[in-house]
Amino acid sequence: MTGVDALSEEAISLKLNEGKSADDEGDFYLGTCPVITFYKNADPQVIIIDFGNGCEGKDGKIRSGRIIITSEKFENFTAVRNKTFDNFYVDEKKVEGTVIKTFTINPEEHIRVAGIEEDITITFPDNEGTISRKANLTRRNELKVIGIVRDNVITSWGIVELTRLNGVKVTKTIDEATPLVFKASCRRIVSGIVKVTTSDNRSWTIDYGEGECDNTAVVTNGEITRIIKLR
Secondary structure: OHHHHHHHHHHHHHHHOOOOOOOOOOOOOOOOOOEEEEEOOOOOEEEEEEOOOOEEOOOOOEEEEEEEEEEOOOOOOOEEEEEEEEEEEEOOEEEEEEEEEEEEEEOOOOEEEEEEEEEEEEEEOOOOEEEEEEEEEEEEEEOOOOOOHHHOEEEEEEEEEEEOOOOOEEEEEEOOOOOEEEEOOOOEEEEEEEEEEEOOOOEEEEEEEEOOOOOEEEEEEOOEEEEEEOO
16 A cells, blocks of 8 residues: 555656656656546546556556546645545455545645545455455655655554454554654665554564664564564
């Protein structure tokens, strides 16, 4: 869902800055494959990202189908954007549901704060089953230099509830005091703490560090602490 959100933002930025190419170095996900259409005169406005029968993004994932984003006016500093999916697949997993993003922008400081509500179902291939995801998050995006994605810093906190294929419900809680910090320059979460609990009475924490662009985190489960490598 992080990738879906990021490529959607790239598509919106592309249509609001028509001189920019989808294959610019600043874009991490889209590439030149999807067809992006902006219905600027519609009410509400609509941006459709059409991946057709399948195309590979810059992140190596194969996507097909369409992402449909609506907003009263995409250029507004304060806006609500609704994201839905039409026969949309990521690496053969079907994504359905809605994402509602409500945000405000501080143009002087190049900061955007978004409240995000997700209600998503993901269906796995070969009758493996489905998982569901519900999230209520706040995401603060420091845009730094406008139009350059790689210097962005994204800070997130809130609650995510995921029901796995085996029926176990996993709740992830990120406190505002220890938010997750993602640096676009290295495409990694570099700090923050996630608290995890499950419906079968397990719990642990994941500590992403103090801001270094490395690929490690510390997992603590009771008195057991381990350093893990991140993909």
